[in-house]
Amino acid sequence: MKKKRRLVIRPLRILKHLILILVSFVSAFPFYWMVSAATNNTADIILGHIAPGNYLLQNWRTLTESGRIGPAFYNSVRNAVLLTISSLFISSMAGYGFVIFRDKWKNRVMGILMLSMMIPPAATLIPLFRMFSQMGLMNTVLGFMLPSVATVFLIFMFRQAAQTFPQEIVQAARIDGLGEFRIFLKMFIPVMRPTYAAAAIVTFMNAWNSYLWPLVILQSPEQLTLPIYAGSFRGGYVLDYGAIMLVVTISTIPMLIIFFTLQKSFVQGILGSVK
Amino acid sequence: MTTHAARKPAGLERKTARKGWLFIMPAVILIVMMSFYPMVEAFLLSLQTGTGNNLTYKGFANYERLPKDNTYAAALGNTFFYLIVQVPIMLLAALVLAAMLNDRRLMFRGFYRTMIFLPVATSLVSCSMIFLQLFTSNGLINSLLLNWGWITEPIPFLTNAVYARIVIVVTMLWRWTGYNMVFYLAGLQNIDSQVYEAARIDGASAAQQFRKITVPLLRPIILFTTVLSTNGTLQLFDEVRIMTEGGPGTGTATLSFYIYRITFERVPRFGYAAAMSFTIFVMVAVLAFIQMKVGESKQ
Structure with missing residues (x-):
């Protein structure tokens, strides 16, 4: 009886975690990308560059110049x-x-x-x-x-x-x-x-x-x-x-x-x- | 008031009751001036036609024009598309996620909750800008799909009406699912965990527990979130204005967007716009009434 219960519950647990991980990823990714894109330049963003770049200061200067x-x-x-x-x-x-x-x-x-x-x-x-x-x-x-x-x-x-x-x-x-x-x-x-x-x-x-x-x-x-x-x-x-x-x-x-x-x-x- | 109350305290109480109006009056006056009075004004405006401030009373002429206006019909259709597709998916997803996260023994529970709630921190304009960049023709999604060789030319996410409507629904789902989930999580904390324990001992599956315990006990909160989301979706504006400007053509325009257009972007036609606004009011009121009746009758 006990053994059977374990067998039923474990795959469900894993499935639950898989779903939650997927949903968390979908929720967090656009967020991550927003921050990451703020540190990239337009060319890299268009090329699909996901990792953070080192254009943050330049982007900041573009913004402050507009005042x-x-x-x-x-x-x-x-x-x-x-x-x-x-x-x-x-x-x-x-x-x-x-x-x-x-x-x-x-x-x-x-x-x-x-x-x-x-x-x-x-x-x-x-x-x-x-x-x-x-x-x-x-x-x-x-x-x-x-x-x-x-x-x-x-x-x-x-x-x-x-x-x-x-x-x-x-x-x-x-x-x-x-x-x-x-x-x-x-x-x-x-x-x-x-x-x-x-x-x-x-x-x-x-x-x-x-x-x-x-x-x-x-x-x-x-x-x-x-x-x-x-x-x-x-x-x-x-x-x-x-x-x-x-x-x-x-x-x-x-x-x-x-x-x-x-x-x-x-x-x-x-x-x-x-x- | 009981008959035992002596005369003097009763008089005193009436006096303090009168003071109570001072607490209430500022809010009451503001709500009357900022909601009820403009609503009456909108109705009077809707009976007038003309451009700018040259308006004359023409009875129900504006309302008679509405059914013949193709843009209005398109905007109405789109608004209901968003309502019928987005609200049920979002609320169901929020409920299921809340039920999953309600398990105290679940590992990384706080982490998942925080991640799913994260999008609520972005404003509607911000999240529209993010999704605009993700789905635009040279945006991230298309770049990645091209890089991986899954497609040979960009998918017209925002320039094809059907795709664009779906992208807007996806944007709204992303922004609001976690928000509604928090309401359900808060509600689930009020349900005694022994109820679930008992159900499990009786052999109820997770799906049965969800249908027979979670949903019925959360009914008041479900009703509350349904009314809120219906109201919000019927007024959808920010996402549409930022992501598609209502286009292609009138493919994604909503009623609020169309009203804004004819009021502020061309020669203002206040009367006609007011008639349109009034139809939104009627729809919100009717839908809220139906939802409340349904919510009550099943209790």
């Missing part, structure tokens, strides 16, 4: 950081408010807000563009931020988290004479740090990657962001593949750092939001 990589990086960081901070603040405040001050009317409001998840950004693009150009918000950080500062996804996530926050703490703090807003700032935010971390990753990633809205609202060259810069190489006459891949690599590094330092809280926060 756009620095500002694009700065704009991307600034936009994403500002959006993440304000979005976390406003959405968590709402999520907290829906739970701690629960009543029938607020539940109805939440129900209506949930409907906005059905509204695709592509559908509101044109009205928002017209509204923002009338309000003089073109080419401003505020214009970039406003449509995604308050999202139902985040409010929902914080609402779920707030349900695990003990009401007794709130009541005790009230008796001690703490104002409602102070209770939120001094008690809720520190306790909910894992949820904030997960929400920050999701928001930062979306802001960092966003392409369509910046393409519409941030049309001036001074407001250039990394995705738009990377995308702009597409229509060029002579494509410098090495330089392109260096831009792509540079715009990926911050996300990599964030993921691997905060991976645990990302999964935790996601778990909390789907429960």
Whole structure:
């Protein structure tokens, strides 16, 4: 009996590892190639050269000579950081408010807000563009931020988290004479740090990657962001593949750092939001 | 509220409840201004025709034009092609991978998970650029196949409509499978491993365990990821704009791409574009509704 079981399980194990190795390879290879191509020149890349080369500095010089990589990086960081901070603040405040001050009317409001998840950004693009150009918000950080500062996804996530926050703490703090807003700032935010971390990753990633809205609202060259810069190489006459891949690599590094330092809280926060 | 509650605390509670609106209002106002109001505006716009800002009300003229617009039909067809091909393959692959990685005794488990999650770190523009370089006529895939002598001339991955659609699907699969897998892995951690132990003792095969335990217990998360991916795919834009510009012809164009085109790349026809946007809204709403009904009824 025991012998038979071993015979059945072992080939399955090996098959499982083979599948996982194959999938890992397919996942990692384009990634490896992105970094490797950033160190090669166009001729080698076209010839199918896979190993890293020694053109990294030259590619870097090509980028810095155009003078756009620095500002694009700065704009991307600034936009994403500002959006993440304000979005976390406003959405968590709402999520907290829906739970701690629960009543029938607020539940109805939440129900209506949930409907906005059905509204695709592509559908509101044109009205928002017209509204923002009338309000003089073109080419401003505020214009970039406003449509995604308050999202139902985040409010929902914080609402779920707030349900695990003990009401007794709130009541005790009230008796001690703490104002409602102070209770939120001094008690809720520190306790909910894992949820904030997960929400920050999701928001930062979306802001960092966003392409369509910046393409519409941030049309001036001074407001250039990394995705738009990377995308702009597409229509060029002579494509410098090495330089392109260096831009792509540079715009990926911050996300990599964030993921691997905060991976645990990302999964935790996601778990909390789907429960 | 219970009848035992004394009057004063009840009054106090109402007072604090009122303060609660201050916490909620900023978000509510923003969502109304940035989502609901533009949606109404889009509908009003869709009833007007003209170019630029010279618009006049023409009833449902824009909607009547839609069925006769070949580009719209092509974009609609492509969008549904991506939806029907990509979403099921991706979610099934993510589920199977998550089920494989859920085994605590599996060697190199963390390594596999990290590798499969890696693509999520690239932005959609970055991953489109990478796959553009991989599959372009003088890109890596063609170079390697030529070097190895497997083909004699480059495969037109991005200039043949069918190939190009498949390359876009492959790009999306690469970027999103690991992302969805993390949701399932997180969900699987909530399932008691004793359930699987018991099934194994009863002689259930791996496939049976997957069908009878994993899928049913993950149903809420599967529903959640299905709605998210459907919504995302219906709005597909970045990959198409970067990799093919909708081409060859209209071979890979999506609805979002076409809307962007007629709004920002030629003489803007806001009314017509708004009518098209509104059809996306209706489709997203209907599909989400159906998916939720299906998800509930099987529970």
